[in-house]
Amino acid sequence: YDPQAIALALSAMLEGLWLRLMMGTEDTTRETALQAANAFLAAAFPKHYG
Numbered sequence: 314y315d316p317q318a319i320a321l322a323l324s325a326m327l328e329g330l331w332l333r334l335m336m337g338t339e340d341t342t343r344e345t346a347l348q349a350a351n352a353f354l355a356a357a358f359p360k361h362y363g
Contacts, residue, residue, distance in 0.1 A: 319357050326353055 330349060333341040354362045 314357075323350075323353060323357070326350065 327350065330341065330346040334343065334346060
């Protein structure tokens with residue numbers, strides 16, 4: 314694993330989700346954003362997150 318690459322990817326994803334939430338897109342809710350973040354973390358850290 315490359316910690317800096319994972320951190321950058323997580324940061325970019327969270328910023329994108331935040332923007333979508335603030336713009337009010339109908340397909341993004343707090344729940345779907347949380348699910349997406351959890352799915353990313355589970356994929357990035359399968360042995361430690363789940």
